[in-house]
Amino acid sequence: MKKLISIKNLSYRPTPYPVEKPDILQTINLEIEDGAFIGIIGRNGSGKTTLIKHINGLLSPTRGSVEVAGLNTSKLENLLELRALVGMVFQNPADQIVASTVEEDIAFGLENLNLPSKEIQERVYEQLEKADLLDEAKRPPHLLSGGQIQRLALAGVLARKPKIILFDEPTSMLDPLTRDAFLDRICRLHRAGMTILYITHHMEEAFFADKIVVIDQGKILLSGKPEEIFSQRKLLHEIGLDIPDAAKYSQSFLDLGLSIPANIYTSEDLLAALPEYHGEKQRNKSKSSNGRREKILIDMQNVHYTYLARSPLAKKALQGADLKVNEGVIQGLAGTNGSGKSTLLQHINGILRPSEGKVRVGSFSVDNPDTSLQEIVKKVGLVFQNPEAQFFESFVGDEIAFGPKQFEMDNIRDRVKNAMTLVGLDFDDYKDRRLETLSGGEKRKVALASTLILEQEILLFDEPTAGMDPKSRDELLALFKELQRQGKTILIASHRLDEIAEITQALTVMKSGRAVRTEPTHDLLFNKQLIKDAGLSVPLIIEIVQKLQNNGWPIDECECLGIDRLMDAMKEWIQ
Numbered sequence: 001m002k003k004l005i006s007i008k009n010l011s012y013r014p015t016p017y018p019v020e021k022p023d024i025l026q027t028i029n030l031e032i033e034d035g036a037f038i039g040i041i042g043r044n045g046s047g048k049t050t051l052i053k054h055i056n057g058l059l060s061p062t063r064g065s066v067e068v069a070g071l072n073t074s075k076l077e078n079l080l081e082l083r084a085l086v087g088m089v090f091q092n093p094a095d096q097i098v099a100s101t102v103e104e105d106i107a108f109g110l111e112n113l114n115l116p117s118k119e120i121q122e123r124v125y126e127q128l129e130k131a132d133l134l135d136e137a138k139r140p141p142h143l144l145s146g147g148q149i150q151r152l153a154l155a156g157v158l159a160r161k162p163k164i165i166l167f168d169e170p171t172s173m174l175d176p177l178t179r180d181a182f183l184d185r186i187c188r189l190h191r192a193g194m195t196i197l198y199i200t201h202h203m204e205e206a207f208f209a210d211k212i213v214v215i216d217q218g219k220i221l222l223s224g225k226p227e228e229i230f231s232q233r234k235l236l237h238e239i240g241l242d243i244p245d246a247a248k249y250s251q252s253f254l255d256l257g258l259s260i261p262a263n264i265y266t267s268e269d270l271l272a273a274l275p276e277y278h279g280e281k282q283r284n285k286s287k288s289s290n291g292r293r294e295k296i297l298i299d300m301q302n303v304h305y306t307y308l309a310r311s312p313l314a315k316k317a318l319q320g321a322d323l324k325v326n327e328g329v330i331q332g333l334a335g336t337n338g339s340g341k342s343t344l345l346q347h348i349n350g351i352l353r354p355s356e357g358k359v360r361v362g363s364f365s366v367d368n369p370d371t372s373l374q375e376i377v378k379k380v381g382l383v384f385q386n387p388e389a390q391f392f393e394s395f396v397g398d399e400i401a402f403g404p405k406q407f408e409m410d411n412i413r414d415r416v417k418n419a420m421t422l423v424g425l426d427f428d429d430y431k432d433r434r435l436e437t438l439s440g441g442e443k444r445k446v447a448l449a450s451t452l453i454l455e456q457e458i459l460l461f462d463e464p465t466a467g468m469d470p471k472s473r474d475e476l477l478a479l480f481k482e483l484q485r486q487g488k489t490i491l492i493a494s495h496r497l498d499e500i501a502e503i504t505q506a507l508t509v510m511k512s513g514r515a516v517r518t519e520p521t522h523d524l525l526f527n528k529q530l531i532k533d534a535g536l537s538v539p540l541i542i543e544i545v546q547k548l549q550n551n552g553w554p555i556d557e558c559e560c561l562g563i564d565r566l567m568d569a570m571k572e573w574i575q
Contacts, residue, residue, distance in 0.1 A: 002033065002034050003031050003032070003033060003034075004032055004033060004034040004035075004036075004068065004069055004163075004164070004195055005030070005031070005032035005055060005066075005067070005068050005164070005195075006031055006032075006065075006066070006067045007028055007029060007030040007031070007054070007055075007064070007065075007066050007067075008029055008064055008065050008066075009027050009028075009029060009063060009064035009065070010025055010027070010028040010029075010051075010054060010061050010063070010064040010065070010066060011023045011025055011026055011027055011028070011061065011062050011063040011064055012024050012025040012050060012054070012059060012061055012062045013062050014437065022217070022218065023062065023218060024047050024050050024218050025047050025050055025051060025054075025218045026217075026218040026219050027064070027219070028051065028064070028218075028219070028220060029220070030213065030220065030223075032195065032197070033195075034195060035190075035193050035194070035195055036195055036196070036210055036211065037190045037195075037196045037198065037208065037209045037210045037211075038196065038197045038198065038209055038210070038211050038212075038213060039198050039200065039205070039206035039207075039208070039209030039211070039212040039213070039226070040052070040197060040198065040199045040200075040212075040213050040215060041199075041200065041201070041203070041206050041212060041213075041214055041215070041241060042214060042215035042216055042239075042241070042469070043216065043239060043240035043241065043469040043471065043472070044240075044439045044440075044441030044442050044445075044467075044468065044469050044472055045438070045439045045441070045442050046215045046216050046217060046218065047215050047217075047218040048168075048199045048215050048439075049091060049168050049199065049439060049440075051215065052088070052166045052168065052197055052199065053088075054066045054073060055068060055073065055086060055164070055166060055197065056068075056073070056082060056083065056086040056087075056088050056166060057073040057074075057078070057079050057082050057083070057086075058088075060073065060074040061074060068082060068085060068086060068164070069085055069163070071085075084113070084160065084162065085162055085163045085164060086162055086163070086164045086165075086166065087157035087158070087160060087162035087164070087165045087166070088157065088165070088166040088167075088168070089150070089153050089154050089157055089165065089166070089167050089168065089170050090153065090168055091168040091169050091172075091199075091439075091440040091467065092386060092388065092440065093149050093150045093152070093153035093154075093170075093173075094141075094142075094149050094386065096153050096156070097141045097142075097149065097152065097153065097156075099141070100140060100141075101137070101138055101139065101140060101141070102128070102133055102136050102137050102138070102139055102140075102141055102144070102152055103124055103128065103137040103138065105141055105152060105156055106123075106124045106127050106128065106152070106155050106156045106159050107120050107124050107159075108156065109156055109157075109159065109160045110123055110124070110159055110160065113160065123159045124159065126159075127155035127156075127158055127159045128155065130155070130158075130185075131151040131152065131154065131155040132151065133148065133151060133152060133155065136148065138313070139313055139315070140313070143307055143308070143313070143315065145337040145338040145342070146173035146174075146337060146342075146385050146386070146463070147173050147174045147175060147178055147336075147337025147338070148337060148338065149173070150170060150171075150173050150174055150182075151178075151182070154170070154182075158189075162194075163194070163195060164194070164195040164196075164197070165189070165194060165195075165196055165197075166197045167186070167196065167197065167198045167199060167200075168199045168440075169199055169200060169201065169440060169466075169467055170182065170186075170198075170200075171183065171200070171202070171205065172201075172440070172463075172466040172467050173337070173385065173463065173466060173495075174337065174495065175335070175336040175337050175495045175535065175536065176495060176497070176536055176537035177336070177535055177536065177537055178336065178337055179495075180537070183205060183208065186198070186208075187208060201441070201467070201468060201469050201470065201473075203230070203241070203242055203243055203244045203245075203470070204244045204245060204246070206226065206229075207226045207230070207244055207265055207266070209226060210225070211223065211224065211225060211226075212224065212225070212226050212229040214229060214236075214239075214241070216239045221235075221239065222235070226265070227263065227265070230243045230244065230247055230265065231263075233247075233251075240469050240470065240471035240472070241469065241470055241471070242470035242471075244265050244266075245267070245498070245540055246264055246265055246266050246267045246269065246270040246540065247263075247264060247265050248563070249270060249540070249541075249544065249563055250262070250264040250270050250273070252563055252566075252567055253274075253275075255567075256567055256570060256571065256574065257574065258275050258574075259275060260273040260274065260275060261273055267540050267543065270540075270544070271543060271544065271547050274544065274547050274548055274551060275551065276551040276552055277548075277551055277552035277553040277554070277573065278552070279552075279554075279573055294326040294327070295326060295327040296324050296325070296326055296327070297325055297326065297327040297361070297362060297458065297489050298323065298324065298325035298348060298360070298361050298458070298489075298491070299323075299324055299358070299359075299360040300321060300322060300323040300324075300344070300347065300348075300357065300358070300359050300360075301322055301357055301358040301359075302320050302321075302322065302356065302357040302358070303318050303320070303321045303322070303323075303344070303347060303354045303356070303357035303358070303359060304316070304318055304319060304320060304321075304354060304355050304356040304357055305317050305318040305343055305347065305352060305354055305355055306355060309355060316513055317340050317343040317513055318340050318343055318344060318347075318354070318513045318514075319340075319512065319513035319514055320357070320513075320514055321340060321344055321357075321510070321513060321514055321515050322514075322515050323344065323508060323515050323518070324518065325489060325491055325506075326489075326506070327489055328484065328487060328488075328489055329484070329489060329490075329504075329505045329506055330480055330481075330484050330490040330491075330492065330503050330504045330505060331490070331491050331492070331504055331505065331506040331507065331508065331518075332491075332492050332493075332494060332497075332500035332504040332506070332507040332508065332521065333345070333491060333492065333493040333494070333507075333508050333510065334493075334494065334495070334497055334500060334507060334508070334509050334510065334534070334536060335493075335509060335510030335511060335534060335535075335536070336511070336534070336535040336536065339510040339511055339512065339513070339534075339535075340510050340512075340513040340514070341462070341493040341510055342385055342462050342493065343513075344493075344510070344515075345382060345460045345462055345491065345493055346382065347359050347366065348361055348366070348380060348382075348458070348460055348491070349361075349376055349377060349380040349381070349382045349458075349460060350366050350371070350373045350376040350377070350380075351382070353366065353367060353369060354367050361376065361379065361380060361458065362379060362457070362458075364376055364379070377456075378407065378454075378456065379456055379457050379458060380456055380457075380458045380459075380460065381451040381452075381454055381456040381458070381459050381460065382451070382460040382461075382462070383444075383447050383448055383451050383459075383460070383461045383462060383464060384447065384462055385462040385463045385466070385493075387443040387444045387446065387447035388435075388443060390447055390450065391435055391443075391446075391447075393435070394434055394435060395431070395432055395433065395434060395435065396420075396425070396430045396431055396432070396433045396434075396435060396438070396446055397416055397427075397430075397431030397432065399435060399446055399450055400416045400419055400420065400446065400449045400450050400453055401413075401415075401416050401453075402450065403450060403451075403453060403454050404416075404453055404454065407454065415453050416431070416449075416453065418453075419449040419450075419452050419453035420449050422448075422449065422452055422479060423445040423446075423448045423449045423452070423476070423479070424445060424472055424475055425442070425445050425446070425449065430442075439467075440466075440467035441467040441468045441469060441472055443467075444464070444466065444467055444468060445468075445472070448461075448464065448476070452483075456488075457487075457488065457489065458488070458489045458490075458491070459483065459488055459489070459490045459491075460490075460491050460492075460493075461490070461491070461492045461493065461494075462493045463493060463494055463495065464476060464492060464494070465477075465494070465496060465499060473499070477499060477502060477503050480492070480503050481503055492504065495536075497525065497531070497536060497537070497538070497539045498539040498540060498541060500521065501521060501525055501539050501541060501542070501561040501562065502561060502562045504521045505520065505521060506518060506519070506520055506521060507519065507520075507521045507524045507525065509524065509530065509531070509534045509536070510534070511533075511534045511535065516530070516533075516534060517530060521561065522557055522561055525538070525539065525542050525561070526542060526545075526546070526557050528542070528546075541561065541562065541563060541566065544566070545557060545566065548570075553570065553573060554573055555569045555570060555573070556569065
């Protein structure tokens with residue numbers, strides 16, 4: 001096959017940039033064939049996004065060259081033709097939304113191509129239908145959920161019918177079933193001949209690629225087929241990456257001495273390979289209880305909220321939502337895109353006030369308009385789904401110090417340093433960095449630090465691990481556990497039920513603006529029908545435990561939410 005993209009000795013450093021800092025990209029050489037599917041992985045800040053921005057001409061090399069279909073991307077006269085060839089779905093898709101309604105945004109690029117009105121209308125309708133956005137066609141994009149905005153961004157790109165699409169963490173805001181449908185669509189585009197470059201922190205997604213490129217500190221560290229890359233688990237771990245969950249779990253079974261095939265990478269293959277139990281002991285189905293008397297800290301009753309109420313664009317976001325959160329717990333909040341999770345969180349810290357219903361947080365009646373928002377914020381912190389939404393300053397250190405300054409806290413420099421250390425940001429390396437130069441994962445860490453520094457009693461997190469590399473994700477989950485030990489109450493809205501399974505004691509499932517059910521996490525996650533009815537997917541660890549139970553293993557569900565806990569439970573029954 002012919003070469004479509006040719007990158008030679010590419011190095012890049014922005015202007016201005018500290019002299020002591022190395023180039024963001026360093027002597028990159030890469031050839032990509034027409035019709036290829038390239039997965040790109042690397043830790044936060046490794047240079048992945050910077051690399052693909054050179055392919056559509058958003059950035060120009062400091063040294064070296066990039067050619068796409070023979071077009072030098074540095075030459076201004078090539079940009080119009082280049083942008084017709086190359087589409088991009090940004091890490092934060094809201095950054096590429098430019099029009100006042102959904103349908104106008106999809107039409108925007110087509111109008112710039114001077115296409116006939118009838119063809120524009122046909123393409124817009126086709127993409128609205130494929131993106132499941134027909135009902136939202138007349139709505140302002142800023143009123144869409146994160147997942148809907150992601151789908152809108154892709155629709156706008158596909159409407160122009162490019163030859164190459166660059167994806168930068170495209171599924172980070174999508175719920176599991178929507179993510180699966182999105183990935184299926186990308187695979188179909190690839191099979192139809194589209195050339196795809198796909199950045200992801202989810203190793204399961206990278207496995208779909210023909211070839212994986214591993215970027216570390218601005219250099220290509222590894223390049224090869226998925227099986228070749230994921231066979232180097234030790235090296236990947238050293239640079240903050242991982243292997244697909246199915247491969248990780250299968251290795252744990254092998255380490256336990258069980259007979260299953262090596263080199264398993266998909267959940268289907270893993271479940272089919274799980275061994276049967278031939279011992280004599282029977283399964284113990286007992287469920288543990290901590291016996292602790294619980295104090296309700298957050299109490300929401302029959303909460304309703306409508307965006308743009310009493311207007312033609314009115315949309316109900318909460319429709320009689322009820323929620324109770326006990327003091328000192330980590331509680332999960334799960335639901336599909338648009339189920340009301342973000343809206344519900346914003347009622348707890350007073351950003352939104354209910355049109356109907358009661359919201360009590362500690363001693364505060366949040367639904368009472370006379371209740372001081374400042375006093376609520378002193379008690380309740382919220383990290384938004386899109387971290388940029390809560391930034392006020394230009395530099396990292398100033399942003400993290402912003403809140404403490406408003407509350408006239410002392411020792412601000414030490415507080416900033418401690419907060420940055422908690423989230424894995426080196427104080428000296430990052431305090432003077434401009435926020436717009438950070439990767440998506442690094443911005444999320446800044447948002448986390450900006451909240452943790454205020455030492456609030458209740459912490460709300462909206463998709464906190466989105467855009468984070470595997471190491472940063474694991475460190476954040478460990479931090480949540482430590483914060484709980486310090487007495488914090490934590491509510492986490494997340495699409496990742498596998499992460500929720502490991503760290504939460506209770507789980508609330510939302511659907512269509514209502515809290516469908518709240519139960520102990522282990523009870524709710526093993527209710528597969530409830531999970532599916534809510535439009536979510538059952539975590540792989542749950543599928544594994546139930547398959548092992550079906551194979552005769554006498555393991556207790558309550559003991560097995562997490563691979564390490566499952567291995568400990570199984571050791572007892574190995575002869």
